[in-house]
Amino acid sequence: MVLASTDPPEVQLAMNRTWHLPFRWISDPGGVRLAKPLDAWNPDRGGIFKPLVVAVAPDGREVFRELSRDFTDRPDDEPVLAALESLGLEPVAIPPWAPDVEPQPSERAFQPASFIPYFRAIKFNTGALSERMVDERDRDQLLTEQGMAESFLAAFDEWRAEHPPDRR
Template identity: 70%
Template sequence: MLASVDPPEVQLAFDRTWHVPYRWVSDPDGSRLAKPLGAWDSDASIFRPVVLAVAPDGSEAFRELSRDFTDRPDDEPVLAAVEALELPALAEPAAWAPEGIEPRPSKRAFTPASFIPYFRAIKFNTMALAERMRDEGDRHEVRTENAMASSFLDAFDGWRAEHPPEQQ
């Protein structure tokens, strides 16, 4: 499941653009999920990214709460935690089509065309910034951000192979 502050119309437009195999929850004020999960950024009135994997017994199998909107977990720890549950594979869900909702893209929506330049800029800016950092802790933070951008670019290559331009 994915959740955001966006209304269902915007979520549906995102879903149709990116072909994500998840369902969405609209949580405009953070009261349904973000605040109970400790993932609400009060200053920006948005979710901080959080990945939560729940075991069949309701316990948390994995949880990573990002520090800010740019911070994302690496896939490997998430996948390892889910695989450790040894659950049977699920069929890919049918396309999400909430009744009475028409897609309405947000003006600030992240499109496939903007993905590569955005993450390339992060990747190369963080490479340069890492060289300027004098404090090893700061250098580590910048390098972590660089690795996240590189990982996103690599994953996007796979996504593009599965979703030719006419589907984007």
């Protein structure tokens, strides 16, 4: 797995260390190398990536692609994992990412302490709003967002159990 961002490598390294991410990052300031060619550039949000998941087979074929509308719209794990498992590949161990830069946290970075209140608010607000919707499509969209927030909260509970806060 490789993540891409318009942030410079030192900001990406700080994010990796904050969230204990085992992934490598590609830095694409300006979106020239990846975001724009993949149709994932979002100039309306300050020049950032739209969330995009692409799974590529060793021969270069795309076996999965989902371009989200915005940061609240993400694919479920199951279709992505099914596409990857269909390739029948063995997992590859990748050494930890150790770029030649010092971590430099960004003020925009989502911090673990903000995670629970943010997604709890989404969960409860979407639930309340879905009760007001008369259009079934709007209600379904809100309930999908609510389910995503619940999924993120459950995953964060697992993450917290694996990465307890440093209480020094």
